[in-house]
Amino acid sequence: IIKGKMGESQGKKITLKMARNALRVTVDGRRRLDLSNMQMAEFPRCLLRLADVEELDLSRNRLQKLPEYIERFHNLRWLDLHSNRLAEIPASIGQLQGLLYLNLCNNQLCSRGLPEELGQLDRLRSLNLGMNRLESLPYSMATLRELRELGLFDNQLTQVPDCLRRLPHLRKLNVCRNPIRSPDDDSGRDPIRRVECFYLVDGDGLCETCTQKCREKLGRLDQLRSGVGHAHSSSVWLLTPNSVAKEVQACCRN
Structure with a gap:
């Protein structure tokens, strides 16, 4: 019984051979490594041998931590980590300067788990932070000048983060099912409004x-x-x- 519990906590071990077999080339010629839904509990260090991939899918696993050496995946343009157990993101993620798409939906992130270095991803266009435990965002996100889409649904935000008004290209902002307070509500009645979505119109x-x-x-x-x-x-x-x-x-x- 003890061995079974240990095996479950450690998750499935991914070997370099397994990772290479999961490597594909997309229709537009990008190298994509898909290790989604593999029951991984730890980021496999052997993936450093494949650090030149441009797309990395580690979604639907049981990852609790992202290693600092994620910065060595310097070619990444697309990173999917949704539906894991991540409580924090390492500061080194700010070194992924080519990243365009980042999905962190459905994890266990609280506000202190998002590093200020997230604001260094100045080419990022799509960021999904939905279904976490966020009460606020790092103000450094105001520097994400290329961001077009931002998912913040199903968090614990009580107001729309002030840093978002500085994003010149933001067009879709989803804040569904957050306890956003109405700015004119001082009556004591129905103090919490459920906000579905913001659209920015020129x-x-x-x-x-x-x-x-x-x-x-x-x-x-x-x-x-x-x-x-x-x-x-x-x-x-x-x-x-x-x-x-x-x-x-x-x-x-x-």
Whole structure:
């Protein structure tokens, strides 16, 4: 029985041969290493022999720690670590300067588990931090100037992080099922509002009629501006469910 428990805690051992057999070349010519759903509990050190891969999928395992030597995977553009047991991310992740996509969804990350060095990933375009235990974000994330999509759903945020208003290209921000407090709620009734999603719309691309329609549908624009702040002088933060967002997007296209 003891041996069984030890084997379960250690997880499955991945050998270099197994890793090489899991190596593929994508349709666009990138080397992709897929070790998802392998019951790993530890990051295999043998993967350093394959550190030149451009895509690495370690999702749906039981990893509790990411090693500092992750920085040696300097060619990485795509890193998927969703559905593990990670409680913190090493500062060395900031050395992955070519990273475009990072998925950390469904782990055990709290705010202190995200290093300030995350802000060094200045080419990052998509970041998923959903389904964790985050109460705040490192302010260094304000330097992620290329970030387009950010998932923060199912966390413990009580306000939209202030650093996000400094991201010039952010277009999709999902904060579903966070205890976001309404900026104008001082009545004591229903103090917690569930926010589904933010969409950032460029005001320069809207005609006067469309702008008015957006304001009428979303209503609380002035309160959101005071609570979130301006991302740009010509942009508007829209708090909207998906159904309304589709109407707004259709309005913009017309």
